[in-house]
Amino acid sequence: MRKIYADYAxxxxxxxxxxxxxxxxxxxxxxxxxxxHWGGAAARARLESARExxxxxxxxxxxxxxxxxxxxxxxNLALAGTAAAGLRCVALPATEHSSVLMPARALAARGHVVxxxxxxxxxxxxxxAVTAAAPDLLSVALVNAETGVVQxxxxxxxxxxxxxxxxxxxxxxxxxxxxxDVRQLDVDLLTxxxxxxxxxxxxxxLYVRRGTPLAALQHGGPQEQGLRPGSENVPALAGxxxxxxxxxxxxxxxxxxxxxxxxxxxxxxxxxxPGVRFADHGAPSFAASCGGGPATEIGTVLRxxxxxxxxxxxxxxxxxxAGDSLVAALDREGIAVSTxxxxxxxxxKASHVLLAMGWNRSDAASxxxxxxxxxxxxxxxxxxxxxxxxILAGARSRTQEVAWPAHAS
Amino acid sequence: xxxxxxxxxxxxxVDSSVAAALLCEAGYDVVGVSMLLTDxxxxxxxxxxxxxxLEDFRxxxxxxxxxxxxxxxxxxxxxxxxxxxxxxxxxxxxxxTPSPCVLCNHELxxxxxxxxxxxxxxxxxxxxxYARSACGADGRHRLLRARDTAKDQSYFLFGLSQGQLARSxxxxxxxxxxxxxxxxxRLGLGVADKPESQEICFVPNRDYAGFVERRAPAGALxxxxxxxxxxxxxATHAGVHRFTxxxxxxxxxxxxxxxxxxxxxxxxxxxRIGVKxxxxxxxxxxxxxxxxxxxxxRASVRIRHRHEPVPARLIERCGNVVEVWFDEPVSAVTPxxxxxxxxxxxxxxxxxxxxxxxxxxxxxxxxxxCAETQRADETPRWAATQTAGGDAGPEPRGHQxxxx
Numbered sequence: 001m002r003k004i005y006a007d008y009a010x011x012x013x014x015x016x017x018x019x020x021x022x023x024x025x026x027x028x029x030x031x032x033x034x035x036x037h038w039g040g041a042a043a044r045a046r047l048e049s050a051r052e053x054x055x056x057x058x059x060x061x062x063x064x065x066x067x068x069x070x071x072x073x074x075x076n077l078a079l080a081g082t083a084a085a086g087l088r089c090v091a092l093p094a095t096e097h098s099s100v101l102m103p104a105r106a107l108a109a110r111g112h113v114v115x116x117x118x119x120x121x122x123x124x125x126x127x128x129a130v131t132a133a134a135p136d137l138l139s140v141a142l143v144n145a146e147t148g149v150v151q152x153x154x155x156x157x158x159x160x161x162x163x164x165x166x167x168x169x170x171x172x173x174x175x176x177x178x179x180x181d182v183r184q185l186d187v188d189l190l191t192x193x194x195x196x197x198x199x200x201x202x203x204x205x206l207y208v209r210r211g212t213p214l215a216a217l218q219h220g221g222p223q224e225q226g227l228r229p230g231s232e233n234v235p236a237l238a239g240x241x242x243x244x245x246x247x248x249x250x251x252x253x254x255x256x257x258x259x260x261x262x263x264x265x266x267x268x269x270x271x272x273x274p275g276v277r278f279a280d281h282g283a284p285s286f287a288a289s290c291g292g293g294p295a296t297e298i299g300t301v302l303r304x305x306x307x308x309x310x311x312x313x314x315x316x317x318x319x320x321x322a323g324d325s326l327v328a329a330l331d332r333e334g335i336a337v338s339t340x341x342x343x344x345x346x347x348x349k350a351s352h353v354l355l356a357m358g359w360n361r362s363d364a365a366s367x368x369x370x371x372x373x374x375x376x377x378x379x380x381x382x383x384x385x386x387x388x389x390x391i392l393a394g395a396r397s398r399t400q401e402v403a404w405p406a407h408a409s
Numbered sequence: 410x411x412x413x414x415x416x417x418x419x420x421x422x423v424d425s426s427v428a429a430a431l432l433c434e435a436g437y438d439v440v441g442v443s444m445l446l447t448d449x450x451x452x453x454x455x456x457x458x459x460x461x462x463l464e465d466f467r468x469x470x471x472x473x474x475x476x477x478x479x480x481x482x483x484x485x486x487x488x489x490x491x492x493x494x495x496x497x498x499x500x501x502x503x504x505x506t507p508s509p510c511v512l513c514n515h516e517l518x519x520x521x522x523x524x525x526x527x528x529x530x531x532x533x534x535x536x537x538x539y540a541r542s543a544c545g546a547d548g549r550h551r552l553l554r555a556r557d558t559a560k561d562q563s564y565f566l567f568g569l570s571q572g573q574l575a576r577s578x579x580x581x582x583x584x585x586x587x588x589x590x591x592x593x594x595r596l597g598l599g600v601a602d603k604p605e606s607q608e609i610c611f612v613p614n615r616d617y618a619g620f621v622e623r624r625a626p627a628g629a630l631x632x633x634x635x636x637x638x639x640x641x642x643x644a645t646h647a648g649v650h651r652f653t654x655x656x657x658x659x660x661x662x663x664x665x666x667x668x669x670x671x672x673x674x675x676x677x678x679x680x681r682i683g684v685k686x687x688x689x690x691x692x693x694x695x696x697x698x699x700x701x702x703x704x705x706x707r708a709s710v711r712i713r714h715r716h717e718p719v720p721a722r723l724i725e726r727c728g729n730v731v732e733v734w735f736d737e738p739v740s741a742v743t744p745x746x747x748x749x750x751x752x753x754x755x756x757x758x759x760x761x762x763x764x765x766x767x768x769x770x771x772x773x774x775x776x777x778x779c780a781e782t783q784r785a786d787e788t789p790r791w792a793a794t795q796t797a798g799g800d801a802g803p804e805p806r807g808h809q810x811x812x813x
Contacts (some may be wrong), residue, residue: 325525398527
């Protein structure tokens with residue numbers, strides 16, 4: 001059976017350049033990057049090269065890059081670290097990733113003011129809500145991991161700044177798909193993840209604009225500008241830098257290809273019948289900006305209402321069909337997709353993102369997310385489209401039964 | 410059946426693990442599925458709860474890896490809450506003692522799980538129940554007790570329809586528990602010596618009262634009186650959900666002769682206390698009766714799991730009500746539990762106990778005149794509950810055991 005991997009938003013396969021960098025660094029690993037001897041110096045050289053590469057990829061200064069174990073740690077550092085440095089009031093869209101929501105909830109439990117900003121049915125936050133919340137810190141994901149909705153970070157950031165706030169952008173899903181420039185975005189903190197764009201697991205970074213109030217959450221060493229103690233995972237970070245550089249270097253050609261794949265899937269799924277809904281209500285479109293438009297629009301699809309989404313994430317709702325059984329059925333056909341939101345046991349649950357966008361609980365538990373990236377092909381899309389009809393027919397054959405009688409309760 | 414696809418409901422315990430293993434050996438194309446029945450499995454690990462925890466899922470996953478089968482966790486929490494837990498709570502609030510495993514089998518494992526298996530094109534559902542099913546010459550499917558009668562779990566399966574039985578597989582039906590553990594050891598399954606779960610899986614620490622109190626709607630918990638056989642108030646209590654027929658402990662009456670809960674009247678909130686002899690009943694009303702075999706007028710009737718079936722005469726009344734008259738009195742007929750009818754090893758059917766019947770056999774006056782109350786079009790759906798708690802006969806069993 002040919003295997004199809006369409007779950008890049010969960011984790012992307014390792015890019016060959018990243019594998020090479022990882023292997024070389026592992027083979028050469030000899031010292032601690034903090035050590036004064038030749039072994040340490042070699043490790044330090046790789047580490048600082050990686051830091052420069054990552055900084056260059058997002059228009060930052062190398063000393064503004066704090067390496068972490070991944071996006072979750074970077075998001076925790078952004079929220080809890082600014083709170084520890086004295087910020088009291090946080091606002092974030094209700095559709096944020098749990099690695100932002102949960103730290104925010106923890107802050108709320110400690111008496112901080114946390115405002116969950118509502119989103120529209122298409123997943124966007126109204127800047128007026130940011131203005132009303134007047135947060136010390138606005139945290140927003142540029143690309144939503146479940147739906148691919150692209151928030152208008154520039155406008156939201158401006159609204160926060162007008163109230164004296166600073167801005168954190170979670171770019172874990174955006175990096176490699178959208179051009180990122182921290183100056184252009186005008187952000188103070190920005191999260192990156194290695195494995196979402198073809199780097200190794202266990203590596204990520206937080207961009208920290210100089211002068212941003214931020215305190216370390218862990219203690220134990222002076223590494224990473226004192227913000228993240230512990231000996232750096234140099235091989236993983238070298239792989240991260242290589243993957244990010246490759247991804248940025250491939251913009252916009254790679255994104256243009258992935259855009260075609262995503263739209264091909266949307267068109268094919270839309271043809272499966274009127275009962276099928278896209279989570280972001282976005283219709284398939286070939287009006288994608290694939291290099292023809294302004295640079296900031298690369299990697300996004302312009303929708304008829306002027307809002308944007310990334311093409312590489314397709315979240316589709318099959319009403320009445322549980323997402324986890326759909327994922328299992330595709331898995332049996334060798335196809336890897338996800339429900340977009342999994343609980344600790346690996347089962348799907350009603351997605352908080354879809355609930356926030358106004359979907360009911362049943363629909364929010366009936367979502368399937370396919371996501372594409374650097375190694376995806378049209379054959380992958382066609383394989384998914386070929387597998388779906390019998391699976392949907394089988395699932396629907398048993399949803400038509402008479403519902404159970406209500407209990408007396 | 411080689412090559413046929415089957416879903417195995419895997420709990421992470423030794424029984425369902427071996428059920429999956431035996432199906433693999435028999436050549437089935439096996440997919441293991443665990444049902445997630447709570448919204449916070451991580452929390453249940455922290456609470457040290459036995460069932461449906463991340464620890465159990467991990468065990469099930471490791472078994473599946475060992476067997477080389479696909480394994481998934483499916484979230485059935487909403488269906489479980491609506492169709493099992495809410496019924497469980499409502500039954501206790503009605504002064505009854507529910508048997509949730511019966512519902513879980515009928516509504517989750519052999520219904521919701523099967524429906525979801527439709528996406529995978531899988532028709533068969535297997536479990537680790539100790540029970541047997543067979544197809545008779547007339548094409549009817551029969552449900553039989555397990556060969557190992559000490560482990561038999563057919564009581565919990567009486568609600569299965571013909572369609573559900575047709576698609577069920579019970580690979581452990583011919584085995585004893587020690588056979589099952591031996592298979593697990595032979596195959597190197599890590600769960601070979603895992604202890605059995607004995608509690609209702611979704612109630613932590615056997616605290617039924619606390620569970621009901623957390624889930625009861627506002628105003629549903631009402632204090633009441635503990636009264637003796639003559640109606641004199643002996644004490645007060647915090648709610649009828651804290652009692653079951655035959656209960657001895659927790660009555661707050663001090664020492665002296667053993668006294669038991671002999672009746673619960675949810676309407677007035679009174680809990681009646683008596684001596685052991687007061688727990689005896691000659692009969693019971695079984696409601697929402699479901700027949701697997703053809704209706705019979707005699708059967709051995711089991712009134713709770715592990716109760717030795719007692720010979721009885723069955724008199725069918727309309728509206729799927731059956732009067733059950735025991736040849737000898739039985740102790741502690743408990744409304745809310747199932748009364749399951751057997752002939753030898755075969756499960757003929759069963760129903761939910763609505764009330765104990767006092768007196769002796771031809772007590773026709775007790776039976777409602779159903780002709781007028783019964784709507785002709787009312788489908789005899791047996792599903793749980795309904796009837797008010799009413800009085801009831803007699804005895805105990807700290808509420809119900811599970812392993813359903």
